Amino acid sequence: MIKYRSEEYKDHAAIFETNQLSFPEDNEARLVDMLRDSESYVNGLSIVAEKDGEILGHILFTKLTIESSEGDFVALSLAPLAVKPNFQGQGIGSGLIKEGIKKCKSLGYKAIVVVGHPEYYPRFGFFPAREKGLELPFPVPDEAFMVYEIVPGYLDNIQGMVKLPPEFDEFI
Template sequence: MEVTLRQENKNDFESVFQLIEKAFEKEEYSDHKEQFLVERLRKSEAFIPELSIVAELDGKIVGHILFSKLQIKNEYQTFPSLALAPVSVLPEFQGKGIGSKLILHGHEIAKSLGYNSVILLGHQDYYPRFGYELCEKYNIKMPFDVPAENCMIIELTENALSGISGEVVYPSEFFE
Protein backbone atom coordinates (compact mmCIF):
# COMPACT_ATOMS: atom_id res chain seq x y z
CA MET A 1 0.00 0.00 0.00
CA GLU A 2 1.82 3.09 -1.30
CA VAL A 3 0.44 6.15 0.49
CA THR A 4 1.53 9.58 -0.70
CA LEU A 5 1.47 12.55 1.68
CA ARG A 6 1.23 16.10 0.37
CA GLN A 7 -0.03 19.56 1.21
CA GLU A 8 -3.76 19.99 0.69
CA ASN A 9 -4.82 22.34 -2.11
CA LYS A 10 -8.11 24.03 -3.06
CA ASN A 11 -9.06 21.18 -5.38
CA ASP A 12 -9.05 18.84 -2.37
CA PHE A 13 -11.51 20.78 -0.20
CA GLU A 14 -14.65 18.88 -1.26
CA SER A 15 -13.01 15.45 -0.93
CA VAL A 16 -11.52 16.37 2.44
CA PHE A 17 -14.91 17.61 3.70
CA GLN A 18 -16.54 14.29 2.78
CA LEU A 19 -13.61 12.28 4.17
CA ILE A 20 -13.77 14.02 7.57
CA GLU A 21 -17.55 13.57 7.69
CA LYS A 22 -17.22 9.82 7.02
CA ALA A 23 -14.24 9.39 9.36
CA PHE A 24 -16.15 10.81 12.34
CA GLU A 25 -19.74 9.70 11.63
CA LYS A 26 -19.57 6.75 14.04
CA GLU A 27 -17.24 8.34 16.62
CA GLU A 28 -18.87 8.34 20.04
CA TYR A 29 -16.90 11.34 21.38
CA SER A 30 -17.51 13.66 18.46
CA ASP A 31 -19.96 16.44 17.68
CA HIS A 32 -19.76 15.21 14.05
CA LYS A 33 -18.91 18.74 12.89
CA GLU A 34 -15.13 18.42 12.46
CA GLN A 35 -15.46 19.06 8.71
CA PHE A 36 -16.95 22.51 9.44
CA LEU A 37 -14.13 23.29 11.88
CA VAL A 38 -11.60 22.61 9.10
CA GLU A 39 -13.53 24.92 6.75
CA ARG A 40 -13.50 27.72 9.35
CA LEU A 41 -9.83 27.23 10.19
CA ARG A 42 -8.81 27.41 6.51
CA LYS A 43 -10.17 31.00 6.45
CA SER A 44 -8.54 32.02 9.74
CA GLU A 45 -5.28 33.57 10.96
CA ALA A 46 -4.56 30.23 12.65
CA PHE A 47 -4.32 28.36 9.33
CA ILE A 48 -0.92 27.17 8.12
CA PRO A 49 -1.27 25.80 4.55
CA GLU A 50 1.80 23.53 4.89
CA LEU A 51 0.18 21.84 7.89
CA SER A 52 -3.03 20.84 6.13
CA ILE A 53 -1.87 17.50 4.78
CA VAL A 54 -3.64 14.79 2.79
CA ALA A 55 -2.83 11.12 2.35
CA GLU A 56 -3.50 9.71 -1.12
CA LEU A 57 -3.76 6.12 -2.24
CA ASP A 58 -4.04 5.48 -5.98
CA GLY A 59 -5.04 9.11 -6.54
CA LYS A 60 -7.82 9.00 -3.92
CA ILE A 61 -7.65 11.05 -0.71
CA VAL A 62 -7.97 8.59 2.16
CA GLY A 63 -6.67 10.71 5.05
CA HIS A 64 -6.22 14.30 6.23
CA ILE A 65 -4.61 16.06 9.15
CA LEU A 66 -4.66 19.69 10.22
CA PHE A 67 -2.36 21.51 12.62
CA SER A 68 -3.30 25.13 13.37
CA LYS A 69 -1.85 27.90 15.50
CA LEU A 70 -2.79 28.31 19.14
CA GLN A 71 -1.19 29.82 22.23
CA ILE A 72 -0.33 28.86 25.77
CA LYS A 73 -0.78 31.90 27.94
CA ASN A 74 -0.06 32.71 31.56
CA GLU A 75 -0.15 36.04 33.38
CA TYR A 76 3.41 36.85 32.27
CA GLN A 77 3.94 35.37 28.83
CA THR A 78 2.36 33.92 25.70
CA PHE A 79 3.91 30.92 23.96
CA PRO A 80 3.11 29.79 20.41
CA SER A 81 2.06 26.19 19.88
CA LEU A 82 -0.07 24.13 17.51
CA ALA A 83 -3.37 22.31 17.80
CA LEU A 84 -3.68 18.91 16.11
CA ALA A 85 -7.32 18.73 15.11
CA PRO A 86 -8.59 16.76 13.40
CA VAL A 87 -6.81 13.72 12.04
CA SER A 88 -9.15 11.80 9.74
CA VAL A 89 -8.88 8.55 7.83
CA LEU A 90 -11.67 6.95 5.80
CA PRO A 91 -13.19 4.11 7.87
CA GLU A 92 -12.17 1.39 5.40
CA PHE A 93 -8.52 2.54 5.65
CA GLN A 94 -8.34 2.96 9.43
CA GLY A 95 -5.91 0.72 11.30
CA LYS A 96 -3.46 0.61 8.38
CA GLY A 97 -0.98 3.21 9.65
CA ILE A 98 -2.21 6.15 7.58
CA GLY A 99 -3.07 8.26 10.64
CA SER A 100 0.37 7.52 12.10
CA LYS A 101 2.07 8.60 8.87
CA LEU A 102 0.07 11.83 8.81
CA ILE A 103 0.91 12.62 12.45
CA LEU A 104 4.63 11.92 12.11
CA HIS A 105 4.89 13.78 8.79
CA GLY A 106 2.98 16.72 10.31
CA HIS A 107 5.38 16.80 13.26
CA GLU A 108 8.35 17.00 10.88
CA ILE A 109 6.82 19.83 8.84
CA ALA A 110 5.80 21.71 12.02
CA LYS A 111 9.32 21.38 13.38
CA SER A 112 10.81 22.59 10.09
CA LEU A 113 8.52 25.65 10.27
CA GLY A 114 9.86 26.47 13.74
CA TYR A 115 7.07 25.14 15.94
CA ASN A 116 8.14 23.46 19.17
CA SER A 117 5.00 21.80 20.50
CA VAL A 118 1.61 20.38 19.57
CA ILE A 119 -1.47 20.12 21.80
CA LEU A 120 -4.46 17.89 21.24
CA LEU A 121 -7.60 16.45 22.76
CA GLY A 122 -7.60 12.79 21.94
CA HIS A 123 -7.72 9.17 22.90
CA GLN A 124 -5.39 8.42 25.82
CA ASP A 125 -4.40 5.03 24.37
CA TYR A 126 -3.51 6.26 20.87
CA TYR A 127 -1.40 9.41 21.05
CA PRO A 128 1.24 8.46 23.68
CA ARG A 129 2.85 6.14 21.09
CA PHE A 130 3.92 9.31 19.24
CA GLY A 131 5.40 10.88 22.37
CA TYR A 132 2.37 12.81 23.58
CA GLU A 133 2.22 13.36 27.33
CA LEU A 134 -0.46 14.72 29.62
CA CYS A 135 -0.72 18.52 29.59
CA GLU A 136 -1.03 18.49 33.37
CA LYS A 137 2.59 17.27 33.61
CA TYR A 138 3.58 20.74 32.36
CA ASN A 139 0.87 22.63 34.26
CA ILE A 140 -0.87 23.41 30.98
CA LYS A 141 -4.65 23.64 31.28
CA MET A 142 -7.47 23.54 28.77
CA PRO A 143 -9.95 26.44 28.67
CA PHE A 144 -12.87 24.04 29.09
CA ASP A 145 -13.75 21.07 31.23
CA VAL A 146 -12.43 17.83 29.71
CA PRO A 147 -10.85 14.72 31.25
CA ALA A 148 -7.14 15.29 31.97
CA GLU A 149 -6.20 11.98 30.32
CA ASN A 150 -7.43 13.32 26.95
CA CYS A 151 -5.43 16.58 27.06
CA MET A 152 -1.98 15.93 25.61
CA ILE A 153 1.08 17.75 24.38
CA ILE A 154 4.32 16.83 22.64
CA GLU A 155 7.66 18.60 22.47
CA LEU A 156 8.86 18.71 18.87
CA THR A 157 12.26 19.92 20.04
CA GLU A 158 14.10 18.90 23.19
CA ASN A 159 13.11 20.87 26.30
CA ALA A 160 10.65 22.94 24.25
CA LEU A 161 8.25 23.06 27.19
CA SER A 162 10.86 23.98 29.78
CA GLY A 163 9.47 26.94 31.75
CA ILE A 164 6.18 26.95 29.82
CA SER A 165 2.88 26.74 31.67
CA GLY A 166 -0.53 28.34 31.42
CA GLU A 167 -3.87 27.97 29.74
CA VAL A 168 -4.37 26.93 26.14
CA VAL A 169 -5.92 29.66 24.01
CA TYR A 170 -7.64 28.14 20.97
CA PRO A 171 -8.55 30.22 17.93
CA SER A 172 -12.17 31.39 18.10
CA GLU A 173 -12.99 29.12 15.14
CA PHE A 174 -12.93 26.16 17.53
CA PHE A 175 -15.95 27.56 19.37
CA GLU A 176 -18.23 28.66 16.53
Protein backbone atom coordinates in the same frame (compact mmCIF):
# COMPACT_ATOMS: atom_id res chain seq x y z
CA MET B 1 1.76 3.46 -2.29
CA ILE B 2 0.42 6.18 -0.01
CA LYS B 3 1.69 9.69 -0.58
CA TYR B 4 1.59 12.34 2.16
CA ARG B 5 1.45 15.94 0.97
CA SER B 6 0.10 19.36 1.81
CA GLU B 7 -3.46 19.98 0.72
CA GLU B 8 -4.23 21.79 -2.50
CA TYR B 9 -7.34 23.76 -3.37
CA LYS B 10 -8.63 20.86 -5.48
CA ASP B 11 -8.61 18.66 -2.33
CA HIS B 12 -11.11 20.71 -0.27
CA ALA B 13 -14.22 18.69 -1.18
CA ALA B 14 -12.42 15.37 -0.62
CA ILE B 15 -11.08 16.58 2.73
CA PHE B 16 -14.60 17.61 3.77
CA GLU B 17 -15.91 14.18 2.75
CA THR B 18 -13.07 12.36 4.55
CA ASN B 19 -13.83 14.19 7.81
CA GLN B 20 -17.56 13.73 7.32
CA LEU B 21 -17.17 9.97 6.89
CA SER B 22 -14.73 9.65 9.80
CA PHE B 23 -16.88 11.26 12.50
CA PRO B 24 -20.52 10.77 13.57
CA GLU B 25 -21.44 14.37 12.73
CA ASP B 26 -20.05 16.92 10.30
CA ASN B 27 -18.55 19.15 13.04
CA GLU B 28 -14.96 18.28 12.17
CA ALA B 29 -15.56 18.76 8.45
CA ARG B 30 -17.07 22.19 9.07
CA LEU B 31 -14.29 23.05 11.54
CA VAL B 32 -11.62 22.35 8.90
CA ASP B 33 -13.34 24.72 6.47
CA MET B 34 -13.59 27.42 9.15
CA LEU B 35 -9.96 27.01 10.24
CA ARG B 36 -8.73 27.11 6.65
CA ASP B 37 -10.17 30.65 6.41
CA SER B 38 -8.80 31.79 9.78
CA GLU B 39 -5.71 33.61 11.04
CA SER B 40 -4.70 30.37 12.80
CA TYR B 41 -4.23 28.48 9.54
CA VAL B 42 -0.64 27.60 8.62
CA ASN B 43 0.08 26.99 4.96
CA GLY B 44 1.51 23.49 4.54
CA LEU B 45 0.09 22.07 7.79
CA SER B 46 -3.12 20.70 6.30
CA ILE B 47 -1.86 17.34 5.10
CA VAL B 48 -3.55 14.58 3.13
CA ALA B 49 -2.83 10.91 2.62
CA GLU B 50 -3.44 10.04 -1.02
CA LYS B 51 -3.36 6.81 -2.99
CA ASP B 52 -4.08 6.55 -6.71
CA GLY B 53 -5.56 10.06 -6.69
CA GLU B 54 -7.97 9.35 -3.79
CA ILE B 55 -7.75 11.20 -0.49
CA LEU B 56 -7.79 8.55 2.27
CA GLY B 57 -6.94 10.69 5.28
CA HIS B 58 -6.35 14.22 6.51
CA ILE B 59 -4.68 15.98 9.44
CA LEU B 60 -4.72 19.66 10.33
CA PHE B 61 -2.41 21.69 12.56
CA THR B 62 -3.35 25.29 13.40
CA LYS B 63 -1.75 27.94 15.59
CA LEU B 64 -2.84 28.38 19.19
CA THR B 65 -1.60 30.50 22.07
CA ILE B 66 -0.38 29.50 25.49
CA GLU B 67 -1.05 32.45 27.80
CA SER B 68 1.37 32.44 30.71
CA SER B 69 2.72 34.87 33.28
CA GLU B 70 5.91 35.00 31.18
CA GLY B 71 3.97 36.12 28.10
CA ASP B 72 2.16 34.45 25.23
CA PHE B 73 3.72 31.53 23.39
CA VAL B 74 2.68 30.10 20.03
CA ALA B 75 2.16 26.36 19.68
CA LEU B 76 0.02 24.20 17.42
CA SER B 77 -3.25 22.35 17.78
CA LEU B 78 -3.66 18.96 16.13
CA ALA B 79 -7.31 18.72 15.14
CA PRO B 80 -8.82 16.95 13.44
CA LEU B 81 -7.19 13.72 12.31
CA ALA B 82 -9.42 11.71 9.98
CA VAL B 83 -9.05 8.51 7.98
CA LYS B 84 -11.88 7.16 5.84
CA PRO B 85 -13.48 4.20 7.67
CA ASN B 86 -12.55 1.62 4.97
CA PHE B 87 -8.88 2.56 5.36
CA GLN B 88 -8.59 2.77 9.15
CA GLY B 89 -6.22 0.41 10.93
CA GLN B 90 -3.72 0.47 8.04
CA GLY B 91 -1.23 2.97 9.48
CA ILE B 92 -2.54 5.98 7.54
CA GLY B 93 -3.29 7.99 10.67
CA SER B 94 0.16 7.18 12.03
CA GLY B 95 1.71 8.28 8.76
CA LEU B 96 -0.21 11.56 8.87
CA ILE B 97 0.94 12.26 12.43
CA LYS B 98 4.59 11.46 11.65
CA GLU B 99 4.56 13.54 8.47
CA GLY B 100 2.77 16.34 10.34
CA ILE B 101 5.30 16.43 13.18
CA LYS B 102 8.12 16.53 10.63
CA LYS B 103 6.51 19.48 8.79
CA CYS B 104 5.72 21.32 12.05
CA LYS B 105 9.37 20.97 13.07
CA SER B 106 10.63 22.16 9.67
CA LEU B 107 8.51 25.32 10.07
CA GLY B 108 10.07 26.06 13.47
CA TYR B 109 7.19 25.19 15.77
CA LYS B 110 8.09 23.84 19.19
CA ALA B 111 4.98 22.14 20.64
CA ILE B 112 1.71 20.51 19.58
CA VAL B 113 -1.43 20.20 21.73
CA VAL B 114 -4.15 17.62 21.15
CA VAL B 115 -7.37 16.62 22.86
CA GLY B 116 -7.75 13.04 21.78
CA HIS B 117 -7.70 9.34 22.50
CA PRO B 118 -5.26 8.59 25.35
CA GLU B 119 -4.58 5.10 23.97
CA TYR B 120 -3.54 6.44 20.55
CA TYR B 121 -1.42 9.59 20.78
CA PRO B 122 1.18 8.54 23.42
CA ARG B 123 2.78 6.13 20.92
CA PHE B 124 3.97 9.23 19.02
CA GLY B 125 5.40 10.93 22.11
CA PHE B 126 2.34 12.85 23.33
CA PHE B 127 1.96 12.98 27.11
CA PRO B 128 -0.50 14.60 29.58
CA ALA B 129 -0.31 18.38 29.14
CA ARG B 130 -1.18 19.14 32.74
CA GLU B 131 2.15 17.54 33.74
CA LYS B 132 3.72 20.62 32.13
CA GLY B 133 1.34 23.03 33.84
CA LEU B 134 -0.95 23.60 30.87
CA GLU B 135 -4.69 24.03 31.23
CA LEU B 136 -7.72 24.42 28.99
CA PRO B 137 -10.64 26.83 29.54
CA PHE B 138 -13.12 23.92 29.36
CA PRO B 139 -13.28 20.57 31.14
CA VAL B 140 -11.31 17.71 29.60
CA PRO B 141 -10.06 14.54 31.30
CA ASP B 142 -6.34 14.68 32.13
CA GLU B 143 -5.53 11.67 29.97
CA ALA B 144 -7.20 13.19 26.86
CA PHE B 145 -5.40 16.57 27.06
CA MET B 146 -1.92 15.94 25.67
CA VAL B 147 1.11 17.75 24.34
CA TYR B 148 4.09 16.86 22.18
CA GLU B 149 7.30 18.81 22.55
CA ILE B 150 8.90 19.09 19.12
CA VAL B 151 11.78 20.74 20.96
CA PRO B 152 12.33 18.60 24.08
CA GLY B 153 12.01 20.65 27.26
CA TYR B 154 10.40 23.59 25.45
CA LEU B 155 7.54 23.74 27.95
CA ASP B 156 9.69 23.29 31.07
CA ASN B 157 9.26 26.93 32.11
CA ILE B 158 5.98 27.69 30.36
CA GLN B 159 2.80 27.17 32.34
CA GLY B 160 -0.55 28.61 31.43
CA MET B 161 -3.84 28.53 29.60
CA VAL B 162 -4.08 27.00 26.15
CA LYS B 163 -6.24 29.21 23.95
CA LEU B 164 -7.49 27.37 20.90
CA PRO B 165 -8.43 29.30 17.78
CA PRO B 166 -11.88 30.91 18.23
CA GLU B 167 -13.30 28.68 15.48
CA PHE B 168 -13.25 25.80 17.99
CA ASP B 169 -15.70 27.64 20.26
CA GLU B 170 -18.68 26.59 18.12
CA PHE B 171 -17.83 22.92 18.68
CA ILE B 172 -16.77 22.80 22.34
